[in-house]
Amino acid sequence: MKQNMITSECSRRQFLAKLSIALSSIAGTLVAIPVVGSIIAPLFQKKPETWRAVGAIESFKIGDTVKVEYLDSSPLPWAGITAKSAAWLRRVSDEKFIVFSVNCAHLGCPVRWVEGAKLFMCPCHGGVYYEDGSVASGPPPRGLYQYPVRVQNGQVEILASPIPITTI
Amino acid sequence: MRLLKSVMSWFEDRTGLVSSMGSIMRHPVPPGSAWFYVFGSATLLAFLTQVATGIALAFMYVPSSGEAYQSLQFITNDSTLGRVVRGIHNWGASAMIVLVVIHMVQVYLFAAYKYPREMNWLTGVVLLACTVIMGFTGQVVRWDQTAVWSVIVAAEQAGRVPFIGKWLADFVIGGETIGGATLSRMFAYHVFIIPGLIFIFIGFHLYLVLRNGISEPPEIGKPVDPKTYRDSYEDMLKKKGVPFWPDAAWRDVVFGFSVMVAILLLAVIVGPPDLGKPPDPSNLDALPVPDWYFVFYFALFALMPPELESYLIVGGPLIIGILLLALPFISNRGERSPLRRPWAFAVVVLAVASISSLWAIGISSPWSPNFDAKPLTAEIIGASTGPIYEGGELFNEKGCLYCHAISGHGGQRGPDLTNIGNRLSTNELTWRIMNGGLNMPAFGGTLTNDELSSLVAFLKSRKVD
Numbered sequence: 001m002k003q004n005m006i007t008s009e010c011s012r013r014q015f016l017a018k019l020s021i022a023l024s025s026i027a028g029t030l031v032a033i034p035v036v037g038s039i040i041a042p043l044f045q046k047k048p049e050t051w052r053a054v055g056a057i058e059s060f061k062i063g064d065t066v067k068v069e070y071l072d073s074s075p076l077p078w079a080g081i082t083a084k085s086a087a088w089l090r091r092v093s094d095e096k097f098i099v100f101s102v103n104c105a106h107l108g109c110p111v112r113w114v115e116g117a118k119l120f121m122c123p124c125h126g127g128v129y130y131e132d133g134s135v136a137s138g139p140p141p142r143g144l145y146q147y148p149v150r151v152q153n154g155q156v157e158i159l160a161s162p163i164p165i166t167t168i
Numbered sequence: 169m170r171l172l173k174s175v176m177s178w179f180e181d182r183t184g185l186v187s188s189m190g191s192i193m194r195h196p197v198p199p200g201s202a203w204f205y206v207f208g209s210a211t212l213l214a215f216l217t218q219v220a221t222g223i224a225l226a227f228m229y230v231p232s233s234g235e236a237y238q239s240l241q242f243i244t245n246d247s248t249l250g251r252v253v254r255g256i257h258n259w260g261a262s263a264m265i266v267l268v269v270i271h272m273v274q275v276y277l278f279a280a281y282k283y284p285r286e287m288n289w290l291t292g293v294v295l296l297a298c299t300v301i302m303g304f305t306g307q308v309v310r311w312d313q314t315a316v317w318s319v320i321v322a323a324e325q326a327g328r329v330p331f332i333g334k335w336l337a338d339f340v341i342g343g344e345t346i347g348g349a350t351l352s353r354m355f356a357y358h359v360f361i362i363p364g365l366i367f368i369f370i371g372f373h374l375y376l377v378l379r380n381g382i383s384e385p386p387e388i389g390k391p392v393d394p395k396t397y398r399d400s401y402e403d404m405l406k407k408k409g410v411p412f413w414p415d416a417a418w419r420d421v422v423f424g425f426s427v428m429v430a431i432l433l434l435a436v437i438v439g440p441p442d443l444g445k446p447p448d449p450s451n452l453d454a455l456p457v458p459d460w461y462f463v464f465y466f467a468l469f470a471l472m473p474p475e476l477e478s479y480l481i482v483g484g485p486l487i488i489g490i491l492l493l494a495l496p497f498i499s500n501r502g503e504r505s506p507l508r509r510p511w512a513f514a515v516v517v518l519a520v521a522s523i524s525s526l527w528a529i530g531i532s533s534p535w536s537p538n539f540d541a542k543p544l545t546a547e548i549i550g551a552s553t554g555p556i557y558e559g560g561e562l563f564n565e566k567g568c569l570y571c572h573a574i575s576g577h578g579g580q581r582g583p584d585l586t587n588i589g590n591r592l593s594t595n596e597l598t599w600r601i602m603n604g605g606l607n608m609p610a611f612g613g614t615l616t617n618d619e620l621s622s623l624v625a626f627l628k629s630r631k632v633d
Contacts, residue, residue: 079234084449106469124317130613168478
C-alpha cells in the first residue's frame, strides 16, 4: 500500500511537471508564431511587377549611355528618397534599348559609366566592365546584370527589379 | 542620520542586497593580477556608455528610411549637446571594439581560456561577434549614402551562402530593394536584438568569472591539470587571495576613468563622423568605404583571388568562428605562460601583422580608380600641339588617368607610366592598349587608329634620360 502511494505520488509529480512544461511551451509557441511570422513574412511576399517609365523615346540619343532614375515597384509611404533606384540605359538603335544594373556584380557597389573610356568602373574593389557589360578587370565573377526594358506609347519603360544578388 | 540608518537597515533586512553585493565585490582574487586584467571591465564600461548615449540618441533619432537623415542632421547641428552625444557614441564604439580585441588577445596569450574557464571564453566569443554586428549595424543606422551601399555590400556577401543566399540577402536588406523596411529592421537589430543578447551574455560571462574565479597570472612550470586545478586554485585564494574591492578593482577604475576621459575628449574635440550625402540609392556618385574597423576586411575583398572569393566570403568568417569556438577544446590543459607557448605568440603576431597591412593598404585603396585625378596639364604633357599633345589629352579623356599616374597625376591601380617610354617599345605599347592584359581592359574597340597612334606617341615620349 505504502509502495503504491509513493508511486502514485511520483507519477502525480511527474504529471504536474510535464503539464507545466507543456503549457509553457504552448504559450511560448503561440506568441512566437505571430512575432517570428511578422518579422519574416515580408521577405516572402512577392512584389507586383511594375514597369516604370524613364523618359520619352526621343529623349535618348542612339549610342549614348545615360543614368535613369525610377521608383521601386511598391515603395512604402515613409521610404522617402530611399525608394529611388537607378539604372544605366543605352539606346542601341531606333527601337532597341539595353539596361544595365548599377550594382557591381562583385559586391553591389554603384558602377559609374566612364564615357571617354567606354567602361563601367566600380569605386569599391576595382571592378571594371566593358560597354556590353562583360568583365574587363577586377574581382567581379560575372558581367553586369541587365534589366528588362520595353517601349510603350512612346515611353521607355524599365521593369522595376530587385537588387541583383550574385549567388553561387 | 538615525532615520537614514533605520531606513538602510530596513532595506537590508528586506532585500539583503548590501551584504550580497558586498560579498561579491570583496570576493577573493589572486594577487599580482596587475594591469593586464583591466581590459574586460573597460569593455563593459564602454558598453554601458554606449547604452546611455544610445538611449539619449533614441530620444531624438527617427528610425524611418525617409527621415532618419534629417533627424541625424538635427541631432548633430541643432540639438543641445546632440553632437557630443553622437561623438561619445561613435568613439565609444571604437573604444569597445579596440578593448574587446585587446581583452581577447590578453586572455589568449595568458591561456586563461583553459580549464575550468572554457565557457568564459565561449561566451566571450559570442560577445565579440555581437560587438562586430553592433559596429556594422551602427554604421548603417547613421543613415547616409555610405550606409545604403554598406547594406547592399553586406547583402551581397550574405548572398554567397550556398542555397539560402538570396533569402539571407533579402533578410539583410529587408526586402528586394533598399526602401522603407531597410532602416526599421536595422534599427531593431541595433537597438533591441543585439543589445539584448549582449546583456544576456555579459550577465552569463560575469557569472562565470565569479563562479570560476579570475585566472591567476600564468607561471612557467605550473601547467593546468583539470584533476587538481580547482583545489589548488581554492588553496591559493585561501592563502594569498586579496579582496577584489578595492585591492584589484582600483586598477579597473583608474583605467576605466582614463578610457572615459579619452572618449569624451575625442567626442568634444574631434566629434562624430560627418554625415555623408543623403541615402539616395539613385545617386551613383558614391565612394563607399566602411568605418575604420572594417577597412581591413574591405581591403581583403579587393585583394583575394576572385576564383576563391565566394568560398572565402562565407568560409573565412565561418572558419575563424569555428577556430575561436574550438580553441578551449583543442587545448584546455598544460602550460599557460606565453613564454612556453611560442605558437600562441606567433598566431597573435601573424594576425596583427596581416590585419595591419590590410589596413594600411585599405586606407589608400590603390585598386580603386581615382575618379578625382587631376588632368595632365600641357606642361606635364610637354607639348601644346601635335600628336604628343593630342595623346596626352586622350590620356585624360579616355580614363587612362583614373588608373595610371604620370608625374604624380592619376590613380594607382595600374603601373606608373611616368617613364614608360624607357620600358616599352611603340609596338609593345600599341599591343598593350589594344588588348589589355593582366588587370587592364582592352581599348582596341574604343580607340580610332589616329587616337591610338597619338596615345602611343605620347606614352613613348614619357622618358627619363
